[in-house]
Amino acid sequence: MIDLSSFHASASWPHIVAFYCATLLPLVAGLPPVIAIAESVHVMTGREIWRGIARFWGKLFGIALLMWAIGAMVLIVLYAVDPGRFGRYFQGIPGVAPILLLTPVVLAGGLYLWRLFSDWRNLGRLPHLLVTWLWMPLSALAVLKIALGYGLMDNPAGAFLDPASMRVRIGDVPSALLNPAAQAWFLHLIGSCYLTAATLVLSVSAWYLLRGRNVQIARRSMTVAAAFGLAAALSLAVLGDHEGYAGSPGQQMRIAAIAAEWHTQPAPASLAIVGLPDQGRRATRFALRIPWALGLGATHSWRKPVAGLDDLEAANASRIRRGLTEFMALDARDAFPQGDGPYAGSAAANPDLGYGLLTLRHVRAPTQRSGDATAAAARDTIPNVPLLFWAFRGMALLGACGILLFACAFWLASRRRFERRGFLRIAVWSLPLPWVAGALGWLVGEAGRGPWLVDGLLPVTATRATESETIVAAIACTAIAGLFATGAALVVRLVRRGPDGLRIWPADSNPAKKY
Numbered sequence: 140m141i142d143l144s145s146f147h148a149s150a151s152w153p154h155i156v157a158f159y160c161a162t163l164l165p166l167v168a169g170l171p172p173v174i175a176i177a178e179s180v181h182v183m184t185g186r187e188i189w190r191g192i193a194r195f196w197g198k199l200f201g202i203a204l205l206m207w208a209i210g211a212m213v214l215i216v217l218y219a220v221d222p223g224r225f226g227r228y229f230q231g232i233p234g235v236a237p238i239l240l241l242t243p244v245v246l247a248g249g250l251y252l253w254r255l256f257s258d259w260r261n262l263g264r265l266p267h268l269l270v271t272w273l274w275m276p277l278s279a280l281a282v283l284k285i286a287l288g289y290g291l292m293d294n295p296a297g298a299f300l301d302p303a304s305m306r307v308r309i310g311d312v313p314s315a316l317l318n319p320a321a322q323a324w325f326l327h328l329i330g331s332c333y334l335t336a337a338t339l340v341l342s343v344s345a346w347y348l349l350r351g352r353n354v355q356i357a358r359r360s361m362t363v364a365a366a367f368g369l370a371a372a373l374s375l376a377v378l379g380d381h382e383g384y385a386g387s388p389g390q391q392m393r394i395a396a397i398a399a400e401w402h403t404q405p406a407p408a409s410l411a412i413v414g415l416p417d418q419g420r421r422a423t424r425f426a427l428r429i430p431w432a433l434g435l436g437a438t439h440s441w442r443k444p445v446a447g448l449d450d451l452e453a454a455n456a457s458r459i460r461r462g463l464t465e466f467m468a469l470d471a472r473d474a475f476p477q478g479d480g481p482y483a484g485s486a487a488a489n490p491d492l493g494y495g496l497l498t499l500r501h502v503r504a505p506t507q508r509s510g511d512a513t514a515a516a517a518r519d520t521i522p523n524v525p526l527l528f529w530a531f532r533g534m535a536l537l538g539a540c541g542i543l544l545f546a547c548a549f550w551l552a553s554r555r556r557f558e559r560r561g562f563l564r565i566a567v568w569s570l571p572l573p574w575v576a577g578a579l580g581w582l583v584g585e586a587g588r589g590p591w592l593v594d595g596l597l598p599v600t601a602t603r604a605t606e607s608e609t610i611v612a613a614i615a616c617t618a619i620a621g622l623f624a625t626g627a628a629l630v631v632r633l634v635r636r637g638p639d640g641l642r643i644w645p646a647d648s649n650p651a652k653k654y
Contacts, residue, residue, distance in 0.1 A: 151612045152218065152225050153292065153592070157581045158616060159210055160285055160328075162623040165577060166203035168282050168329065169336025170196060171274035176363050178271045182264045191644040192356050192363075193271070194259055196340065198641070199630055200274075201253070206626040208249065213618045221611040225592055229307050252277075282328045289584065290321025292593050293389060300493050300596045302469045307593050320390065327580065330375040334541055335573035337368030341548060343634050345566035348557055353638050358557055365548035372542040388451070389594035393587035395448045396524045397531045398433050399423040403447040407434025412532070416525045421449065448521055455494065456517035462495025463513070466505045493596040500590065500600060522589040530579045530586070537576035544569055 174193050181189035218224050255262060255270045262270070291298065297314030298307050309315050341364040347357035394400075399416040400408065401423070410433035414426035437445050446454075469489070495505050497516035502509065544566065551557055590598050638644040 151608065152221070153289070154585055155214070155612060155615045155619070156285075156288075157585055159214060159619050161574070161577050161581045162619060163203065163207045163210055163626070164282070164285070164328070165332045165335035165573065166200065166339065167207045167332075168278040169332035169334070170200040170203065170339075171271075171278050172333060173336055173340055173363060173367060174200060175268075175272045175275060176367065177360075178268050182268050188355060188359065188644060190259065191638055192360055194643050195356065195638045195641070196360070197256065198633055199339075201257070202626055202629045202633065204249075204253070206622045210619060210622045213622075214615060217611050217615050217618075222605070222607055229309075278332075279329060282332065283325055286324035286328055287316065287318070287321045290318045290324045291315060292588065292591070293324070293584075294318055294320035295593050295596050296320075298593070298596065300489065302466075302489060302492060307596050324584075326378050327375070330371050330378070331573065331577050331580065333371035334368060334375060335577065337364045337371055337545070338541070338569060338573045340364035341368060341545075342567050342570040345563040346634070347637065349560065349563050349567065353644065356638050356644055358555075361548065361557060362552045365545055365552040369542070369545040369549045372538065372545050375538060376542065388454070389588065389591060391446055392448070392451050392520060392589065393522065393527070393583075394437050395446060395451060396522045396527045396587060397583065398437075398445070399426075399524055399528050400433065400445055400447045401449060403444055403450050404434075406438075406440070406442050406444040407431040408437075408445045409433060410436070414528075416528045418521075418524050448524070452517050452521055455520045456513060458491045458494040459497055459513050459516050462489075462491035462493065463498065463505050463508055464495075465489045465492045466495045470506065493591075493593075493598060496600060497590060497598045500598070519590045522587050526586055527583055530582045534576050534579040534583065537572050537579070540569075540572060541576070 174197050177189050177193040177196065180186070181193060252270065252273070255267070256274065259267065295307065296318040297311030298309050300306075301308050340360050344357040344361040344364065347353045348361075398408075399411055399414060401421045409428040409430045411423050411426040411428050412432075414423040416423045431441075433445055434441070434443070469492075494516075497519060498505050498508075498512045500519060501512040501515045547562060548566065551559060551562060557563070588594060592599050633641070
């Protein structure tokens with residue numbers, strides 16, 4: 140008999156890691172390209188001011204990297220002692236013990252690389268340029284790792300649920316690495332990181348120009364940020380979710396919830412840009428629609444329909460019933476004791492077993508079949524539609540503001556007219572916008588997964604955490620918030636001192652001089 144007594148999937152850790160990534164990752168992955176561009180100009184032209192620009196933004200990058208490293212070690216230790224960690228339900232992914240063993244090695248290598256990176260005087264220009272550019276793929280690897288993890292949870296390509304141990308196993312590693320959902324996650328994350336870093340550089344440079352400080356460095360930094368930020372904002376708009384709709388049924392459910400698409404429309408479907416989604420009545424009141432926008436945007440086709448929430452719920456109800464049948468067949472065989480036996484549960488043999496486990500949110504065991512439990516489990520697969528509807532639109536609106544901001548900055552940079560004080564004030568106050576947009580994006584990603592820890596395979600069967608799990612989660616969130624606040628305070632202090640106060644570049648003798 141399949142033992143479900145210890146089957147408990149905690150969903151707190153994906154949210155904690157999302158909080159960690161939304162606060163600290165943008166600068167760790169976003170600032171290296173800006174620094175590399177400035178260092179490249181210095182090597183090509185030999186002008187010392189560009190080395191000063193790279194040094195100044197490199198110090199801000201050092202603060203972000205330090206906070207990221209401390210946060211990673213804190214989360215690893217807390218994850219190791221947390222009984223509710225969700226990683227115990229995965230096989231084929233490195234566990235906590237290897238990560239703890241590799242952490243000192245990675246930290247030592249990072250410290251050595253940082254020593255080379257910060258050695259601006261003794262290291263030659265070309266070797267230092269090589270080390271500077273090396274930070275870009277290293278930071279991109281951190282983004283890729285996160286994208287692979289969350290891509291697996293959104294679309295478990297190459298994975299299946301093993302009923303012998305009730306764990307998700309990675310059976311096809313190439314499929315897991317080439318997961319289309321992971322590719323979409325990576326593009327979103329790397330683009331948002333670049334946009335956030337460009338906004339920081341733009342805002343700080345505008346603050347200096349408003350006060351007439353570090354004008355020569357600020358103008359050049361703003362030029363780099365304008366071009367880099369515009370490219371990042373446009374890439375997010377164009378490449379944001381390519382191939383995402385075909386990734387998994389869970390992604391189809393997320394898109395239908397974002398669009399408040401209750402009923403399947405004839406292709407190509409229209410998109411409600413504003414309205415009041417009513418989840419109880421399954422309708423969107425006062426909807427203002429754009430014809431064909433949803434069909435073309437979601438499916439990239441004139442002919443493919445976008446499935447509505449009603450049809451998706453009905454399909455999930457059928458899969459739940461098939462999953463219950465699969466569960467009872469396996470349970471009756473009594474051939475797979477927990478944690479023992481071969482990989483009997485392949486994706487082909489039991490494709491809907493995870494859907495059957497959704498009923499554990501309403502009954503003690505799947506063997507207690509009832510129509511009410513099946514209907515309730517099918518309703519659970521529909522996420523919070525009003526939350527996703529408005530969070531996505533808020534994120535899209537802030538993204539459009541980012542494109543407009545950097546388009547104006549690029550136009551002013553091309554004409555060398557940075558003295559527009561109105562624009563400079565807007566740029567300064569735009570600093571928190573990419574973090575807000577990123578937080579909304581993480582909210583869409585996490586809330587859009589609905590009841591699943593791994594879409595279609597592993598549901599969140601118990602949402603009430605134990606006391607120890609609550610304590611660990613509270614410590615983790617407090618640590619992340621503390622690290623972010625500490626890093627922000629250090630960055631503010633560094634910005635107030637400026638390149639002149641840090642003796643990176645002397646105070647401007649002629650602030651009005653054009654460059």
